[in-house]
Structure formats: C-alpha cells, structure tokens
Amino acid sequence: MTLHLDDLRVRRLGECRYDSPFSEVLSTKQTSPHYVAEGDRVLLEDTVSMLTEHSLPPDRVPSFEAAGPRRKIYFDPANVTAGIVTCGGLCPGLNNVIRGLVQELSVHYKVKRILGFRNGLKGLTAEHRNDTIELTPDRVRDIHNAGGTILGSSRGGQDADEMVDSLVMRGVDILFVIGGDGGMRAATFLSKAIRMRGLDIAVIGVPKTIDNDLPFTDQSFGFQSAFARATDFISSVSVEAAASPNGVGIVKLMGRHSGFIASYAALAANSADIVLIPEIPFALGGADGLLAHVEQHVRSKGFVVIVLAEGAGQDLFEKHGLHQYNGRGTDASGNVKLGNIGELLKESITAHLTAVGLAPSMRYIDPSYAIRSVAANAYDSVYCLRLAHAAVHAAMSGRTEAAVARWRRRFVHVPLSLMTSRRNQVDPDGDLWMSVLETTCQPARFGPAPDRGELHRVS
Ligand SMILES: Nc1ncnc2c1ncn2[C@@H]1O[C@H](COP(=O)(O)OP(=O)(O)O)[C@@H](O)[C@H]1O
Ligand SMILES: O=P(O)(O)OC[C@H]1O[C@](O)(COP(=O)(O)O)[C@@H](O)[C@@H]1O
Numbered sequence: 001m002t003l004h005l006d007d008l009r010v011r012r013l014g015e016c017r018y019d020s021p022f023s024e025v026l027s028t029k030q031t032s033p034h035y036v037a038e039g040d041r042v043l044l045e046d047t048v049s050m051l052t053e054h055s056l057p058p059d060r061v062p063s064f065e066a067a068g069p070r071r072k073i074y075f076d077p078a079n080v081t082a083g084i085v086t087c088g089g090l091c092p093g094l095n096n097v098i099r100g101l102v103q104e105l106s107v108h109y110k111v112k113r114i115l116g117f118r119n120g121l122k123g124l125t126a127e128h129r130n131d132t133i134e135l136t137p138d139r140v141r142d143i144h145n146a147g148g149t150i151l152g153s154s155r156g157g158q159d160a161d162e163m164v165d166s167l168v169m170r171g172v173d174i175l176f177v178i179g180g181d182g183g184m185r186a187a188t189f190l191s192k193a194i195r196m197r198g199l200d201i202a203v204i205g206v207p208k209t210i211d212n213d214l215p216f217t218d219q220s221f222g223f224q225s226a227f228a229r230a231t232d233f234i235s236s237v238s239v240e241a242a243a244s245p246n247g248v249g250i251v252k253l254m255g256r257h258s259g260f261i262a263s264y265a266a267l268a269a270n271s272a273d274i275v276l277i278p279e280i281p282f283a284l285g286g287a288d289g290l291l292a293h294v295e296q297h298v299r300s301k302g303f304v305v306i307v308l309a310e311g312a313g314q315d316l317f318e319k320h321g322l323h324q325y326n327g328r329g330t331d332a333s334g335n336v337k338l339g340n341i342g343e344l345l346k347e348s349i350t351a352h353l354t355a356v357g358l359a360p361s362m363r364y365i366d367p368s369y370a371i372r373s374v375a376a377n378a379y380d381s382v383y384c385l386r387l388a389h390a391a392v393h394a395a396m397s398g399r400t401e402a403a404v405a406r407w408r409r410r411f412v413h414v415p416l417s418l419m420t421s422r423r424n425q426v427d428p429d430g431d432l433w434m435s436v437l438e439t440t441c442q443p444a445r446f447g448p449a450p451d452r453g454e455l456h457r458v459s
C-alpha cells in the first residue's frame with residue numbers, strides 16, 4: 001500500500017485558542033538534529049532511493065506531523081477531564097505511561113480531573129463506567145516500579161456507542177487508549193462514534209505490544225524489557241543443554257504473528273543454533289528439514305539450542321494431522337488461539353533423535369507470562385515517559401484519532417487508522433533476519449518438506 005501525504009494527516013478538533021504552558025520555551029525553538037519544530041514534519045521513508053522513486057517536491061513527500069508541545073492549545077486545561085484506559089495483554093511500562101500522563105497533565109497543564117477506567121475497555125461499558133480510579137500525582141508516585149497496570153486490563157468486545165455514552169456521562173474530554181492492535185482498532189471505532197455524534201472529545205492512542213507487531217513505530221515500549229527477560233531463559237536453557245548428553249534446549253517465546261522477541265532475544269543471548277519465527281515457514285522432515293538439522297547439530301556439537309516464537313510453524317498441525325497440538329477457536333477479542341508448537345517440537349525432536357540412536361536430554365521452557373509481566377527497564381522507562389508527554393501534548397492541542405509513536409528516532413503523530421492498516425513483521429529479506437542467520441549459521445529455510453512420511457509421528 002503506497003501512502004500519500006494526505007493519508008498521514010492527523011485530525012484536529014478545531015482552532016487552538018488557549019496559550020500553552022510551553023509557549024515561552026517554544027518561542028525560540030527551531031528544527032535541529034535533536035528537535036523537530038512545531039509545524040515541521042518527519043519523513044515516512046529514509047533512503048535516497050525511496051525518496052527519488054516518488055520524485056515529489058519536498059512539501060508533498062509523505063511525512064508525519066511532529067509530536068511535541070504547541071504554543072497554542074485547543075482545550076482550556078482548567079475545564080478538562082481526562083480518561084486513561086489500558087487494554088489487551090500486559091506489557092512492561094504500562095504503569096510508566098500512566099504515571100507520565102498523569103504527571104504531565106497535572107503538573108504542566110494543571111488538569112484537575114483524571115479518571116482511570118478499570119479493566120480495559122470493559123471499564124467503559126454501562127455496567128462499569130462508574131467504577132473509576134481518580135488519578136493524581138500522589139496516587140501514581142511509585143507505580144512505575146512495578147510491572148502490570150494499576151488500572152487492570154482485559155480482552156473482549158464492547159459496543160462503541162455504549163463507550164461514548166460513558167465518556168459523555170463522566171464528562172471526559174480526552175481519552176488516552178493504551179493498547180495493541182485490538183485497542184487501536186477499538187479506539188478507531190470509538191473515535192468514529194464520537195465524530196458521528198459531533199462530540200468534542202479527543203482520542204489519543206499509545207501503542208502497546210510486546211510482540212512489536214504494530215506498524216509505524218520503531219519499536220514498541222516494553223519490548224526491550226521483555227526480550228531482555230527472555231534472554232535469561234535462553235541462557236539458562238543453553239547452559240543446561242550444553243551440560244547434558246545429546247542436550248536439546250528449546251525456549252518458546254511470545255510472538256503471535258511476529259518473531260521480534262525471538263529474534264532479538266536470540267541475538268542478545270547469542271547462543272541459539274536455530275531461531276524459528278512465524279514469518280518463515282519451515283519443514284520438519286526431509287534432508288533439509290528441521291529434524292535433520294537438529295540431528296546434525298547434536299552429532300557434531302553434542303547439543304542444540306532452539307528459540308521459537310509461539311506463532312511459528314502453525315501450518316504443521318494441519319499438514320501432519322497433529323490435531324492434539326492445534327489451537328482452538330479465538331479468544332474474547334477475536335485473536336486466534338495458537339497451536340502449541342513448543343510441545344510439537346519437543347516431542348517430534350525426541351522421537352527423531354531417539355530413532356537415530358541419539359536419545360536426547362530435553363530442556364524445554366515456555367516462560368510465557370514471565371517475560372511480559374516485568375517492570376520496565378531504564379531504557380523503556382524513559383521511552384514510556386516521553387511517549388506519555390507526546391500523548392498529552394497531542395491531546396491538549398486538539399489532535400484526535402491519532403497515536404503517538406517514535407518513528408526513525410523522532411516522536412510523531414500517526415492517524416489511528418494507519419496503526420491497524422498493516423502488521424509489523426520480521427522481514428525475511430531484511431537486515432534483522434540477516435543478523436539472526438549470521439549469528440546462528442542456520443540455513444535461510446528448513447525444507448521444503450517432502451510428503452513421504454519421514455516425519456516421526458508422535459503419539
Ligand atoms: N476489531 C475490533 N473492533 C472493536 N474492538 C476491538 C476489536 N479488536 C479488539 N477490540 C477491543 O480492543 C481491546 C483490546 O484488544 P486485544 O486484541 O485484546 O488487545 P490488544 O489491544 O493488546 O491488541 C478489547 O477489549 C477488544 O474488545
Ligand atoms: O494474555 P493472553 O490472552 O493469554 O494472550 C497472550 C498473547 O498476548 C500477547 O502478549 C500479545 O498481546 P496483545 O496483542 O494484547 O499485545 C501475545 O504475545 C500472546 O500470545
């Protein structure tokens with residue numbers, strides 16, 4: 001999908017009439033390598049070849065609006081009520097974002113009323129709309145030291161009109177939705193319902209996902225803390241596998257559709273022999289298949305370490321009739337429940353190695369929630385705070401139906417609809433995956449799989 005400048009424009013509620021608390025400090029600021037001035041824009045693309053391909057004049061080149069404070073704002077801070085909600089799966093840094101929003105709103109803009117809606121978008125339903133937490137700087141003072149979210153989170157669908165009713169009834173002027181692809185989609189529908197009613201409510205998204213699968217953001221907050229934690233598990237399994245006869249270490253990590261956690265954690269641990277991700281299908285059997293490669297590793301090196309994303313190899317269940325590992329249906333938000341690729345690999349590798357006389361010592365870990373429930377590390381803490389600042393500035397200046405994101409090191413406004421227009425995935429031809437191949441020395445592909453029953457069936 002080719003994007004044009006107009007696709008990247010962010011909606012505004014109206015003219016900015018109030019002086020911002022940042023007016024004075026902004027009066028002399030200009031764009032520099034470290035600052036993008038109000039009114040300047042950040043390029044969508046960043047190579048000479050991509051830019052020359054358009055041959056567009058500079059003012060028509062696709063670009064994002066720069067985030068940051070404005071000299072004039074739309075809302076009168078004295079009369080603003082802000083709402084905050086966290087949705088979907090946990091991610092390190094949720095509390096840091098909440099704290100950053102509350103501090104910026106209260107300390108600089110002097111907003112007096114900030115409501116935290118409880119347990120995700122469920123908190124905006126008629127049943128729960130009055131069960132809010134009053135958020136003050138005192139209330140959020142220490143929350144960033146813990147993982148999770150003080151507001152709680154949830155999955156499951158809600159009616160957009162019912163949620164708008166809640167915002168109206170609670171007098172909310174600005175809603176901050178901290179969520180993943182589902183949350184951004186819900187925020188988009190919510191914004192549309194607000195617009196249909198002609199209401200003056202700003203909706204600003206703060207993209208959240210440990211899978212790093214949201215587009216138009218360099219890397220999502222909490223991702224670094226999560227993959228750092230995952231790295232510990234890879235290192236443990238590597239030690240175990242190396243110390244055991246025919247050791248096989250397997251670590252299954254989160255990542256439904258995108259193998260970023262698996263790739264980054266494997267690079268950080270620098271001890272994996274094989275990385276398997278959803279973006280690159282692989283075959284189990286055959287001379288070039290995964291099982292043959294595992295066998296060769298165990299024969300030559302004495303052990304093997306495999307890191308896999310939970311969404312890898314999902315086609316194998318059907319292909320090999322292994323229905324016992326297959327996922328079933330969808331979760332409350334409509335996300336497909338995945339088959340258990342970790343168990344499938346554990347059992348098929350055990351069967352294969354045993355059959356060829358290399359009975360393995362299997363060390364399989366699925367750290368699951370342990371990687372996303374941790375507190376944000378120092379890097380993510382800074383990132384979360386800066387995203388929160390950008391989100392408050394965007395909202396106070398009347399931007400709406402937009403998310404704040406860091407794109408090519410700059411903080412920008414991204415139209416909400418774009419956040420769900422595509423999925424960020426590891427590019428098999430990109431330099432991240434090349435680094436993984438350079439590090440593991442694994443072949444670019446395992447397969448193709450011959451349909452000749454070479455797979456050792458597991459019971
Ligand atoms: N297509 C959709 N339309 C409306 N709401 C959605 C949609 N997808 C998800 N949501 C809502 O967004 C919230 C969070 O979605 P979910 O997929 O669970 O997590 P995440 O935001 O982390 O991706 C849920 O409450 C869900 O109902
Ligand atoms: O929290 P649940 O429902 O068990 O879902 C687990 C899934 O959540 C994720 O952490 C991603 O969640 P989000 O889409 O909510 O960010 C996946 O990595 C994982 O598969």
Ligand SMILES: [Mg+2]
Pocket residue numbers: 088180181182
């Ligand atoms: Mg999601």
